[in-house]
Amino acid sequence: MKFFCFALLACLNTVMVLAEDPLPSWKEAPAKQSIIDFVQNVTTQGSDSFVPVAERIAVFDNDGTLWCEAPLPNQAVFVLDEIKRLLPEHPEWKQDPAVAALLGGDLAALKSDQYAGLIKLIALTHTGMSPDEYTERVDRWLETARHPRFGCSYTEVIYQPMLELLDYLRANKFETWIVSGGGQEFMRVFAEGTYGIPPQQIIGSHARMKYELVAGKPTLTKTIDTLFVDDKEGKPVAIAEFIGRRPIACFGNSDGDQAMLEYTTIDNPRPSFGLLVHHTDADREYAYDSNPPSSGKLTTALEAAPQRDWVVVDMKKDWNVVFPADGKKENPDNDRSKLLGSWLVEDINHHGVMDIAQTTVQFGDNGKVSGSTCVNRYSGSVQIKNGNLKFGPLATTRRAGPPAMMDQEQRFLRAMESVAAYEFGEPDIVYFLNRNGERTMKLSKQ
Amino acid sequence: MKFFCFALLACLNTVMVLAEDPLPSWKEAPAKQSIIDFVQNVTTQGSDSFVPVAERIAVFDNDGTLWCEAPLPNQAVFVLDEIKRLLPEHPEWKQDPAVAALLGGDLAALKSDQYAGLIKLIALTHTGMSPDEYTERVDRWLETARHPRFGCSYTEVIYQPMLELLDYLRANKFETWIVSGGGQEFMRVFAEGTYGIPPQQIIGSHARMKYELVAGKPTLTKTIDTLFVDDKEGKPVAIAEFIGRRPIACFGNSDGDQAMLEYTTIDNPRPSFGLLVHHTDADREYAYDSNPPSSGKLTTALEAAPQRDWVVVDMKKDWNVVFPADGKKENPDNDRSKLLGSWLVEDINHHGVMDIAQTTVQFGDNGKVSGSTCVNRYSGSVQIKNGNLKFGPLATTRRAGPPAMMDQEQRFLRAMESVAAYEFGEPDIVYFLNRNGERTMKLSKQ
Incomplete structure (x- = not known):
């Protein structure tokens, strides 16, 4: 029997290793989940919501959506x-x-x-x-040039969670486009290196160039003729002109993006997805909507969001990290290594545990977790990244115990399923949090 | 010794199988070779002429370059x-x-x-x-609708050699674009299915659309406002606006393509390639340049071609097949199966062979060729497709013979290296041709 259990555990552990989190800078919250759900829906072959690769077009605004637009664009x-x-x-x-x-x-x-x-x-x-x-x-x-507040290059005041989102979409064979009011040639200078988006997938405000042979050499000259402002209703017009295909995903942050959000999500024969980045984080970036420091006014699109099922990202609550450099800073509260080792569960959903029935959680250095439910041994995989914490399905032995202990085991296993994040509290205390950021378990270091 | 020879032959045969011809509808002639040379140059990692994948942009005119433009566009x-x-x-x-x-x-x-x-x-x-x-x-x-002369759909009067070229470039990680005076939305209807080119890689003449919500639904309307004619100097302008990157290869057929050919090939820091399709085949398609049936006038670009090193494709001489359906027709003169079996060499480069020294060529049904040089046995691989004929390196046994026979062997092996095509002549006679279409060997059926 012992052999059987260990064989089962070993086997389950092998198949239960979780795929790496594609969006580690996104908190485990509804916004992140809705992105993942959408991508999984449209890429699952054979499902009604499957979208062929050729039609996986995603469009992104730039100012305020991919990079900071304050205090000035x-x-x-x-x-x-x-x-x-x-x-x-x-x-x-x-x-x-x-x-x-x-x-x-x-x-x-x-x-x-x-x-x-x-x-x-x-x-x-x-x-x-x-x-x-x-x-x-x-x-x-x-x-x-350096950003007046953050002191770094302008190509560093870009949003790490959006970089991960671009990568995630491309890994799922989306073509990622910028459709922005910013200058088309301006963005093309840095967007390939900064966002991985080549010039031919960047649409911005632009004017018609002039071409001629000068001293026998092909010569283009920038002009201001036939200026096209790629904002508001101009965005769907530009999408039709440059892409010729309706996007299925659209990401913006202001009323200037409302028309392309509507074009993407209303009456689209394909499943579609709209998202607004709401700047709510004055500490790490800026907090604005109806009264922005400069560009990026957000009122009507924010009002329309619930009716249109557009996801509104609360920058403060949804993003672990804003700029790429933030993720590299020392953050002792997010220190993964502090989690390693054995913890004793003190409290589950604000109910204490029995002193005689120890429930434990032991984090290994290899992405594995194990411990005692208080009746049975359990084992599984775990993901720890930037304050996010996620347990894979836990395999347990099957011993029976007294009813009170079986009850504690059940409460523990259910609570473990809902864990989404962690935070350190008093010395040698860690809290596990659910998706809504509520503390669901308290543990002390053993 | 015998064992050694056979082992050597077997071994050589294994490694000497030729890669499949990527351009079977192109005759073995300088135009085809220059395309292959260019592609190999820019895709050979480590060479000075290597071009990174992101910069492998190829632009194609449509009318007269990818499909027929006569008697009317x-x-x-x-x-x-x-x-x-x-x-x-x-x-x-x-x-x-x-x-x-x-x-x-x-x-x-x-x-x-x-x-x-x-x-x-x-x-x-x-x-x-x-x-x-x-x-x-x-x-x-x-x-x-049906083409008035060919009686087939307009999406069937497309050029098979150009389809192969598009595929060949894409297989070498080029992005293939259409840059045409034709209507942008018109081409986008069929180009993805017909050429494998998605709408976002099609630039044509276009006007600004109008966008509005009508009864709550996103509605685009085609207009004629701000009409842009994508021809002549408009082509490099459109390339800069839509692609934002200089092409390294450009394919056209008329003076309307001259500006984009110049933009691609003059003063380009990258290796570049220009090609003009010259309509010279009144039998299979049309023959025109300075005086076209309708569109496609070709005078100044044709004059400029030698100076610019643009390849001029002579449709009649360079293409085995014009339309895809042609390749499917029965063509007894191109019948591969008629080649199978044993042939006796009668003549090498217009010099006879010795009666007592038989030089033979035997085509197997498995892509292999073998026979006698008159002194030694030889063996190798062979490619036969649409009138093209190409022998892989031939492995021979190493017996010595009288000087006259050794001389005949050398003449035969050298001639075999230059074979590029074949054509049937008198009954039971086949001629091997070199790249210039000259008959270099005459063989009779054994």
């Missing part, structure tokens, strides 16, 4: 820095009301008159050169 | 057929000068006035409906 900082850099060569610019407003910090003046001033500034800094020369300018700026 | 036939189909619902159209010119066959009138008449006809048949409704109309037309 990053491209606006580029415009300002470029105007300053080029001003000595163009003293006549000082007479320009738009340049004067910019240098004087008068954003209201720039936004008035149908954004004519802003467009003038974009023309001064984005046209009259070849795309290659423009790329060099953006590259040079990205190398030296 | 296929989309023009669609316009005509649609006008006729819709006329009963729109009797007022009869008063329109453009419609009257079309119905009266007055193409000159349509082309005058900056093509205003043609644009009017396009507006009547291509706007005011959703892209989905438009797709249905094109689909319905493609199902019923």
Whole structure:
């Protein structure tokens, strides 16, 4: 019998190793689960909701969805820095009301008159050169410019959970596109290296270039002609023009993304998914919706979300990490190694346990967990990452015990199934949390 | 010794099986070889000419490059057929000068006035409906319309050698794009099924769509606003706008493709390749350049080709097959099975052979060839496809013979190396041809 049990345990352990978490920076909460459910639905061959690979198009806004857009959109900082850099060569610019407003910090003046001033500034800094020369300018700026609050490069104020989401979708054969109000050529400079999205999958605001042979050489020149602003209703228009296929997943953060969220999710013959990133985290990033620091106003899309079944990501509650660098910082409260070893269960769902019936949890260094339910031995796999904690199905021996102990065993096993995270409390105390962030178990170090 | 020879032959035969010909509908001639050389150059890791996968962008014109554009461009036939189909619902159209010119066959009138008449006809048949409704109309037309000369569907007057080229490039991790003056949404209806090119890799002439919610449903409407004609200098402009990366290979057939050929091949920091399909085959398709039946004028690009190192494909000489259906027809002159069996060499490079020294070629049914050089036995692999004939390296025994026979053996083995094709002549006679189409060997059936 003993041999049989161990053989069974060994066998179960082999098949019960969990696949690695594709979204480790997402807390175990409904937003994360809804993403995983959607991806599993559309990629399960033979199911009604299966979507062929060719139609797995996912579109992402950029400013505020993939990278930070506060206190100013990053491209606006580029415009300002470029105007300053080029001003000595163009003293006549000082007479320009738009340049004067910019240098004087008068954003209201720039936004008035149908954004004519802003467009003038974009023309001064984005046209009259070849795309290659423009790329060099953006590259040079990205190398030296630093975010005023976070002190790092602008390509580092990108959202780690969204990077994981891009990877996860691509691993499931989605084609990931950017559809953003930002400049198309601006984003193409860094998006391949930063997001893994090649230039031909980046749609942004753009104007028609000019082509000619100059001294026998092919020469493209950026202009401001036929300017297309890739925002609001422009987004579905651009998707139809560039992609020619309706997306099945759409990720945004502002009212400017509402039209493409609607285009993706309303009346789509395929299963579809919409998501809004809600900036709720003033500590780690910014907190805004109806009154943003600059761009990214979110009111009507947020109101529409429940009716449309769009997932609203609460940045503060749903993300373990905001920027990639955060995940690399020392975080003693998330220290995985502190979990290793043996723990005694003190409390299950706010009910104590019997002193004579020890329920234990032992974390091995090999992704395995084992211990005593108080009646039986159990064993299984465990995933620990960035504060998330997830047990695989637990295999137990089958001994019977007194009713009170069998009851404690059942409460323990049920509670273990719902564990989603952990946090350390008083010295030598750890709490297990469920998906809603509620403490469901208290354990003390043995 | 005998054992050693057979072991050697067996061993050599195993490693000498040739990779399957990726371009069987291309004759063994310089055009085909230059394509293969280019692809091998840019995909050979570690070589100076290696191009990373992300930059392997190939652009193709459509009309006259991937499918037939005579006697009228296929989309023009669609316009005509649609006008006729819709006329009963729109009797007022009869008063329109453009419609009257079309119905009266007055193409000159349509082309005058900056093509205003043609644009009017396009507006009547291509706007005011959703892209989905438009797709249905094109689909319905493609199902019923037949090419006036070839009697088959318009999606069957496509070029088999170009289909193989598309596949070959994709197998070598190129991304294949269409960049055509044809309607973008028109091509997107059939190009995925016909060429394996998805909608998001198709750039054509296009106008800005309109997006709105109608009765709560996302609704796109085709318009003629901001019409972009994707021809001539428009092609490199569109490539920069949609792809954002310079192609390394470009395939066209008319002066309308010259700008994108120049953009691809002049001053490109990467190795690059340009190719023009020259319509020289009035028997199997059409023969035209400076004076085309309708679209596809080719003069300046053809003149520029030698200087630019663009490969000019002579449809008649370079293609074994034009349309996919041709390859399926019975062609007794290309009958592979007629080659099987034993042949006696009569003549090598227009010099006879000695009666007493028989040189033979025996084709097996298993891709193997064997025979006697007249002194030694030889053996190797052979590829026979659509009139192409290619021998793998031949392994021989090593017996010495009289000088005259050794000389005949050498002439035979050298000639075998250069064989590229075959053709049947008088009864029971076959000729082997070299890459230039010259007969290098005459053989009689044994």
